[in-house]
Amino acid sequence: MRGFFAIYLREILILRKKLFRQVASMSVGPLLYLVAFGLGMGEGVQVSGRSYLEFLIPGLVAMSSMTQSFAIASEINIARFYWRIFEEFQAAPIRNIAYVAGEVLAGITRALLSVCIILIIGLASGIFLRYSLAFWLFVVVNSFVFASLAVCLAMLVKSHADQALLTNFFITPMAFLGGTFFPVERMPPWVQKTLQLLPLTHAAKAIRSSAFGLPFETFSLLLLTGLGLLLFVLAFLCVNRAKE
Amino acid sequence: MIRIENLTKRYRNLQALQGINLGVKEGELFAYLGPNGSGKTTTIKILTGLARPTSGDAYLDGFHIERDTLKAKKQCGLVTQTINLDHELTVYENLDIHGRLFHMSAGERKARIVELLEYVEIFDRRNSPVKHLSGGMKRRVMVARALMHKPRILFLDEPTVGLDPTIRRRIWSLIKKIQQNGSTIFLTTHYIEEAEFLADRVAFLDEGRVAAVGKPQDLMAQLGSWALDEIADGEMETTYFRSRDEANRHIERQKGGFALRRVNLEDVFLSMTGKRVKPA
Incomplete structure (x- = not known):
């Protein structure tokens, strides 16, 4: 694992240099969703016995931790195809696992930053939920899944355009269908079964349960952890494929 | 190494x-x-x-x-x-x-x-x-x-x-x-x-x-020390000479334009492959 911290530190230094822009960019989406879906629908709308805004905030947390951890793929691709910094890592005496671990942790860090922004926006809107250890555990596990997926795909794509295509086909549909904006239970049974295949559905459910003080979602934790580990191993195996 | x-x-x-x-x-x-x-x-x-x-x-x-x-x-x-x-x-x-x-x-x-x-x-x-x-x-x-x-x-x-x-x-x-x-x-x-x-x-x-x-000097010495570039029938031709005197004697018999210069590594590559290292 030697060299892992160098990979992580580099991503964090870059994040720090662009912090203002990043925070602004991370705030725009949640703010729009809160205004459009939350305030726009009014406080009268109730979902599962809670106001829609209360329902929405944990969903946005799940969605944002997914999109921001997955965004590490773009940073990797910029480093690989545009600045060619990836060659510097390839030529360094570090193991593939150190590289993957550094990038995944950087993805998780980005996700945590975006979640903090949503919670601040939520608090400013008067939404007070339970941000317990279980809540943060699910946020981290969800980010781990999508950061590992991001590194894996970033090693397989041949251009930055391919990466954008993958985001459009996998991440954007999941963001809208994974229980972020509506309770999956309200969908027809066959749709529910299909949506249960999406990791975000489990993450949104578990994060929401934790935020509402409901029982701990053990199955979701096991499922997401298992999937995250699998993707992490795949990412590790994919690093060699990025070699010419 | x-x-x-x-x-x-x-x-x-x-x-x-x-x-x-x-x-x-x-x-x-x-x-x-x-x-x-x-x-x-x-x-x-x-x-x-x-x-x-x-x-x-x-x-x-x-x-x-x-x-x-x-x-x-x-x-x-x-x-x-x-x-x-x-x-x-x-x-x-x-x-x-x-x-x-x-x-x-x-x-x-x-x-x-x-x-x-x-x-x-x-x-x-x-x-x-x-x-x-x-x-x-x-x-x-x-x-x-x-x-x-x-x-x-x-x-x-x-x-x-x-x-x-x-x-x-x-x-x-x-x-x-x-x-x-x-x-x-x-x-x-x-x-x-x-x-x-x-x-x-x-x-x-x-x-x-x-x-x-x-070694660069050994490779170049195989061709000679001096190179004479001449245009013949619209094509650039280069002739190599061991000494400047030898090159000068050749020049005295020439009528057209020419350029005399030291042999370089480009000449070596050209003579071996028929190509230039850096295309003109």
Whole structure:
């Protein structure tokens, strides 16, 4: 694992240099969703016995931790195809696992930053939920899944355009269908079964349960952890494929 | 210090290297010459772990590049053809990250960064983001970064490409200085004068094969000392002579325009392959 911290530190230094822009960019989406879906629908709308805004905030947390951890793929691709910094890592005496671990942790860090922004926006809107250890555990596990997926795909794509295509086909549909904006239970049974295949559905459910003080979602934790580990191993195996 | 045995590399429809055999001695400055697309960068990419060979073996300071890859990588520093610095980060941060990647301690990194930035005369710009530096400065930062972990072998892939002549000569002086400090240098270039000025030995690469290896003066002496360029029937023809007197006697019999000059490595490459290293 030697060299892992160098990979992580580099991503964090870059994040720090662009912090203002990043925070602004991370705030725009949640703010729009809160205004459009939350305030726009009014406080009268109730979902599962809670106001829609209360329902929405944990969903946005799940969605944002997914999109921001997955965004590490773009940073990797910029480093690989545009600045060619990836060659510097390839030529360094570090193991593939150190590289993957550094990038995944950087993805998780980005996700945590975006979640903090949503919670601040939520608090400013008067939404007070339970941000317990279980809540943060699910946020981290969800980010781990999508950061590992991001590194894996970033090693397989041949251009930055391919990466954008993958985001459009996998991440954007999941963001809208994974229980972020509506309770999956309200969908027809066959749709529910299909949506249960999406990791975000489990993450949104578990994060929401934790935020509402409901029982701990053990199955979701096991499922997401298992999937995250699998993707992490795949990412590790994919690093060699990025070699010419 | 570097040993390459029957190295081949095939990309889908292209045989980039067709069985390279080479050896570079410790402390030597070895220039790898050839036109664009001849396989120079591919060789460096394989030796430094950026690409996998299709077949063959290579050793850096006795370590096999694939079986002992981490140990082999520790021996070498790499300056790539394209500038691959982190433009958002400062000069200092770029070097610091490199030092961490090569497992240097905090104390070692700090001391080495100061030493190297003074060495490449860019210490006063240590806190500038790389994006604010000129092309020549970026090249010097890349050289400093490659030297951070005190590599025994330095790979320089077209280190002066795109630089103006003044800055190019400054980089040459730096390369000479690095060699005098004991490093083995493997340099690719398609600038003939660069190889003539810097190299102890050169290898000519043509379509993925080594066409010739030797000391520049020995290779040039095989052709002669003087070259006479003449236009005959609309085609440029070059004749080689052992001495200037011999060339002058030939000139007295000429009616058309001509140019007499010293033989250079371009002539050697041209006589062996019928091609120019740097197309006109």
